[in-house]
Amino acid sequence: MSESFRILSRRDFGKLALGAAAASALPRPLFAANAPDTPLHGLSAFGDLKYPADYGQFDYANPEAPEGGRFTFTVPSWVLNQAPDTFDTFNTFILQGNAPPRIEHLYEGLMLATLDEPDSIYGLLAESVSMSADRNTFRFELRPDARFSTGAPVLASDVAFSYRTMKAEGHPSLAISLAEVADVTAEAERTVVLRFTGRQTLPTALQALSIPIVPESFFKDRPFTEGGFTEIPGSGPYRTGRYSAGRFIEYEKRADHWARDKPFQRGLDHFQTIRIEFFRDRQAQLVAFQKGDTTFREEFTTKAWATEYQFPAVTAGRVRLGTFEEDKWPRFQCWALNQRRAQFQDARVRRAINLCFDFEWTNANLLYGLREHSQSPFENSDFVATGMPSPEELALLEPLRADLPPEVFGEVWRQPVSDGSGRDRRLLRDAADLLQAAGWVRKGTQLVNAEGAVFRLEYLINDPEQSRVYGKMIENMKLLGIDASMRLVDAAQYQDRQNRFDFDMMLCAFSFNGTPTREGMSLFFGSASRDRTGSYNYPGTASPAVDALIERIGEAEDREQLAFAMRALDRTLRWRLDWLPNIGSTGRKCAWWDMFGFRDTKPDYGFPVERLWWYDETRAKAAGRA
Numbered sequence: 130m131s132e133s134f135r136i137l138s139r140r141d142f143g144k145l146a147l148g149a150a151a152a153s154a155l156p157r158p159l160f161a162a163n164a165p166d167t168p169l170h171g172l173s174a175f176g177d178l179k180y181p182a183d184y185g186q187f188d189y190a191n192p193e194a195p196e197g198g199r200f201t202f203t204v205p206s207w208v209l210n211q212a213p214d215t216f217d218t219f220n221t222f223i224l225q226g227n228a229p230p231r232i233e234h235l236y237e238g239l240m241l242a243t244l245d246e247p248d249s250i251y252g253l254l255a256e257s258v259s260m261s262a263d264r265n266t267f268r269f270e271l272r273p274d275a276r277f278s279t280g281a282p283v284l285a286s287d288v289a290f291s292y293r294t295m296k297a298e299g300h301p302s303l304a305i306s307l308a309e310v311a312d313v314t315a316e317a318e319r320t321v322v323l324r325f326t327g328r329q330t331l332p333t334a335l336q337a338l339s340i341p342i343v344p345e346s347f348f349k350d351r352p353f354t355e356g357g358f359t360e361i362p363g364s365g366p367y368r369t370g371r372y373s374a375g376r377f378i379e380y381e382k383r384a385d386h387w388a389r390d391k392p393f394q395r396g397l398d399h400f401q402t403i404r405i406e407f408f409r410d411r412q413a414q415l416v417a418f419q420k421g422d423t424t425f426r427e428e429f430t431t432k433a434w435a436t437e438y439q440f441p442a443v444t445a446g447r448v449r450l451g452t453f454e455e456d457k458w459p460r461f462q463c464w465a466l467n468q469r470r471a472q473f474q475d476a477r478v479r480r481a482i483n484l485c486f487d488f489e490w491t492n493a494n495l496l497y498g499l500r501e502h503s504q505s506p507f508e509n510s511d512f513v514a515t516g517m518p519s520p521e522e523l524a525l526l527e528p529l530r531a532d533l534p535p536e537v538f539g540e541v542w543r544q545p546v547s548d549g550s551g552r553d554r555r556l557l558r559d560a561a562d563l564l565q566a567a568g569w570v571r572k573g574t575q576l577v578n579a580e581g582a583v584f585r586l587e588y589l590i591n592d593p594e595q596s597r598v599y600g601k602m603i604e605n606m607k608l609l610g611i612d613a614s615m616r617l618v619d620a621a622q623y624q625d626r627q628n629r630f631d632f633d634m635m636l637c638a639f640s641f642n643g644t645p646t647r648e649g650m651s652l653f654f655g656s657a658s659r660d661r662t663g664s665y666n667y668p669g670t671a672s673p674a675v676d677a678l679i680e681r682i683g684e685a686e687d688r689e690q691l692a693f694a695m696r697a698l699d700r701t702l703r704w705r706l707d708w709l710p711n712i713g714s715t716g717r718k719c720a721w722w723d724m725f726g727f728r729d730t731k732p733d734y735g736f737p738v739e740r741l742w743w744y745d746e747t748r749a750k751a752a753g754r755a
Contacts, residue, residue, distance in 0.1 A: 198744020
């Protein structure tokens with residue numbers, strides 16, 4: 130985790146990410162115009178599908194691009210139990226272990242999300258889908274030519290097994306996505322029916338339709354939760370190739386991929402080999418790129434971007450630099466203060482700690498003026514609250530007044546602005562007052578509570594860059610009497626302690642996608658996920674008011690209602706400061722050896738470079754990379 134975004138994106142598993150898309154036009158839902166049980170090629174929660182039933186390809190694909198070549202990089206994003214700096218298992222569907230990123234390219238679901246629509250999904254393994262009038266039952270007809278990498282057909286029994294098993298034994302993200310799936314039935318060899326409990330909303334249901342499908346036969350004599358390096362067969366365009374645990378892995382494009390000429394696959398996945406390199410140290414990653422051992426890099430560290438990209442290959446034009454637009458998903462980089470520990474349960478304490486971060490000084494002196502101060506967990510979206518609550522927001526908030534900070538009903542919380550000195554006396558005085566009001570008093574050089582316990586805070590990090598950027602914040606905490614420190618741990622220990630909520634403070638970054646659902650928001654902010662191992666509720670939020678607002682999100686019938694509910698939640702979260710908004714970026718900083726072709730514009734809702742770009746032999750020869 131650098132000082133800026135290291136996005137956790139789950140878009141390659143369809144709607145797995147439990148996120149939100151910006152509210153814009155408000156057309157009637159697609160389903161209003163279709164009779165129940167009508168076979169459809171795609172579904173959308175709040176709007177029309179972009180692509181008709183006879184579409185030939187997605188607009189961001191390029192069927193004319195050449196096939197072949199190698200793409201070597203360190204990953205900027207990962208999903209489920211994956212880790213960017215090591216791996217010790219190929220099983221990415223469970224909580225245990227660290228799987229290699231991009232192993233999701235081995236798998237496909239019944240339906241898939243597009244990169245140029247906020248909430249549409251289209252048939253993938255499923256040739257068609259029909260829905261009952263009450264929207265509780267979905268019937269899928271599987272494509273007769275769908276095959277696993279073993280050559281075995283993808284059958285309804287495989288779908289039923291995957292759904293049942295991942296709900297019962299899968300990673301928490303999968304299990305929560307499937308929480309309202311009541312039953313999955315293989316009615317015929319290629320007909321499968323998903324029945325929901327009736328408690329789900331339509332967006333909730335749609336997010337459950339893209340989970341990866343695996344062959345039931347593979348698990349006949351082995352437990353689903355088994356780790357190790359035996360590849361779990363999938364039906365996707367790649368399979369595992371050479372690897373060295375914790376060092377590198379290669380994915381090889383399958384010549385026998387059943388869907389290589391299907392519209393949803395046409396013009397994508399051009400590289401023959403995708404190779405991921407693993408490094409424990411950010412500087413080692415950069416050196417590998419400068420040497421040409423890796424050929425693409427997304428840079429998250431402002432110091433590196435400003436000072437370390439003037440090496441000879443850049444000045445000679447063999448390496449190119451560029452800034453691409455951010456995806457149009459709400460993004461999230463915040464500190465979590467673990468409220469399972471008593472010293473962080475009072476919101477005044479959390480506000481005081483936030484005041485110790487002097488963004489203006491940090492941005493000017495350490496971040497080269499390239500960052501902005503985040504205000505919200507839903508940056509870059511229409512879900513960011515502004516000013517006073519609207520009448521629609523007040524209608525949601527008033528019934529919850531007794532459980533809300535009174536400030537929620539006034540101007541929305543915004544970050545303090547310092548004098549840029551790095552040690553703003555006014556802000557530190559305000560922080561001291563907040564700590565005293567919360568029961569922490571100065572005794573010598575330390576803060577203690579009524580029982581005499583010393584206020585201690587350990588900031589858990591897995592990247593030394595955080596020590597450089599946030600060291601001043603630790604110094605300011607010490608000035609207030611907090612026994613503050615940073616602890617750098619390796620990737621495996623960091624992941625383990627994160628999963629077990631064994632930390633005081635840590636930095637987290639996510640990119641929400643899809644349409645927000647009750648289950649998705651609960652995974653991050655709901656009381657039910659507070660003590661669920663592997664959930665993303667790292668601060669331990671447990672608020673009846675937050676839970677009630679999450680319910681309202683689940684009840685939204687159009688994007689307008691959804692936006693009002695999300696803004697009410699945003700307003701509440703910002704005054705509670707369960708998550709302390711950190712810093713944000715204004716674009717994706719990328720560097721690559723000039724050996725690739727790509728379209729000038731990127732899709733709005735994702736940037737999987739390894740799927741969109743292609744090897745350009747002419748450029749590679751000119752760059753000395755052929």
